[in-house]
């Protein structure tokens with residue numbers, strides 16, 4: 001017998017990340033080839049016409065798993081009954097705009113969406129925030145949805161994680177699947193800390209001492225600045241790789257992480273590794289039976305702790321800037 005469809009809400013549905021995400025979700029790349037889905041697509045009124053075109057293309061693809069498509073410009077309508085929510089839609093950063101202004105503009109979008117989730121979402125909903133600044137937006141959404149468990153919310157650091165894994169495979173001349181125990185700590189910003197101190201290749205810890213010159217001068221900046229490089233080359237920010245990272249994040253959350261590895265997810269800090277409780281911070285996590293757990297007991301050297309503190313400070317400053325939108 002056919003499974004009951006899963007309701008998946010996606011905001012910013014006419015944008016470029018969604019253009020890559022929607023078709024893969026409808027094709028079964030998120031939850032598997034036997035799981036029907038219903039898409040709830042949210043956009044602003046001005047983008048509705050463009051969204052109609054995307055819906056036509058979804059129809060034209062004749063996906064067997066796509067049970068229905070609902071289109072709306074009302075957040076409560078989009079989030080009602082949703083099992084999974086991808087919060088992609090946000091204002092882009094325009095020329096000359098300060099990060100502070102972007103934060104304020106988007107903070108209002110995410111506080112309203114948090115309230116809408118609070119009003120209508122299922123208690124077991126899983127929410128992934130992709131729209132930037134993703135970590136602080138996720139904090140705003142969570143704080144505006146006090147009736148939902150805090151562990152319903154996360155932000156995306158998986159694109160940074162995947163970028164790091166790919167760079168490591170090239171550097172160590174191995175396959176991507178050979179790389180494990182990679183962690184991105186902190187904010188999805190230039191203060192993120194890609195940490196390879198626990199790295200294993202084909203299951204084995206590194207035998208040679210870490211090449212610190214390469215690590216500090218090449219690897220860390222390469223991961224931190226990859227988004228800017230893509231933007232400079234394409235004239236547009238990362239889209240297909242971001243959509244893929246969103247699928248990886250949500251699939252692992254729902255279906256579980258590989259047995260002998262972990263992934264990087266931005267989740268509400270429980271104080272692990274001294275990170276201020278309540279901040280949405282990227283940690284190493286394992287997922288089992290639909291729940292994530294921060295990996296504990298990793299020994300961090302002073303260098304790593306300093307990097308983690310730096311990113312934490314940035315998130316605390318962002319939190320202060322949106323304090324008026326954090327009611328609880």
Ligand code: NAX
Pocket residue numbers: 011012013014015016017018042043044047088089090091092109129130131132133134156157158159160188237238239242
């Ligand atoms: P686009 O500008 O192509 O699309 C955004 C869409 O969101 C637009 O269609 C817009 O109409 C819609 N939108 C705006 N406000 C909305 C609202 N209140 N409700 C519903 N929809 C709304 O951007 P895209 O390239 O798709 O990127 C989306 C977001 O992802 C941006 O904030 C971007 O910075 C962020 N990213 C986050 C990444 C991460 O790793 N966390 C990486 C990729 C990307 O940079």
